[in-house]
Structure formats: C-alpha cells, structure tokens
Amino acid sequence: MKFFIIGEREIVLAFKLTGVDGVIAETRAEVLDAFHRVTGKGGPSNLPSGEIPRVLILTEHAASQIEDEEIAWQKTGNFPLIVEVPGLDGHLKGKKSLSDAIKEAVGVEV
Numbered sequence: 001m002k003f004f005i006i007g008e009r010e011i012v013l014a015f016k017l018t019g020v021d022g023v024i025a026e027t028r029a030e031v032l033d034a035f036h037r038v039t040g041k042g043g044p045s046n047l048p049s050g051e052i053p054r055v056l057i058l059t060e061h062a063a064s065q066i067e068d069e070e071i072a073w074q075k076t077g078n079f080p081l082i083v084e085v086p087g088l089d090g091h092l093k094g095k096k097s098l099s100d101a102i103k104e105a106v107g108v109e110v
Contacts, residue, residue: 007059028065056080
C-alpha cells in the first residue's frame with residue numbers, strides 16, 4: 001500500500017526514515033498545493049512514482065489549514081484516504097484522537 005505525508009518538517013522527515021514519501025508544507029498555500037498534486041486535482045502529479053497514493057497522511061496542523069478541501073475530498077470516496085496524525089506538540093486543542101472517534105462512532109474503546 002502506498003502512503004504519502006504532508007506536514008511539518010520534523011514529522012515528514014521522520015516518516016521518510018520509514019520509507020514514506022512526503023512534502024514539507026507549513027503555510028496554507030503550500031499545504032493546498034501539495035494536497036491538490038497528491039489527489040490529482042492540481043495538474044500533473046509530482047510524486048516520485050507518478051501514482052496516487054492509497055493513504056494520504058496529514059499532520060493535524062496541515063489538515064487544519066485545508067479543512068473544507070479535506071472534507072470535500074473525503075465525500076468523494078476516492079483514493080487517497082486521509083488520515084490525520086498529531087504533530088510534535090501532540091493533538092491540537094479540540095481535535096479527537098482516532099481511538100476517541102472510534103469510541104464515539106461504535107461505542108467500543110480501542
């Protein structure tokens with residue numbers, strides 16, 4: 001399964017150590033440009049393999065800058081699936097963890 005990450009420098013570099021390609025993006029414009037290229041909406045893909053990944057990992061900071069675009073993409077049901085991970089400082093205030101979301105949705109603690 002192909003993964004790709006967009007986010008802050010330290011997180012992207014850590015994922016690259018495990019073999020996951022990514023783009024360092026700090027500003028809204030950088031995040032949005034990377035998001036559009038990965039999803040194929042922003043012209044030709046600049047991914048190393050040229051294929052759209054199956055899972056797009058966004059840091060919470062990056063995701064918070066493109067919330068509307070992320071929600072619109074998720075509603076299409078197309079790949080890549082989007083997963084948010086916390087940054088170096090932990091979860092952003094008001095963000096639920098994945099286990100909290102699962103517990104809320106199905107009533108089972110993971």
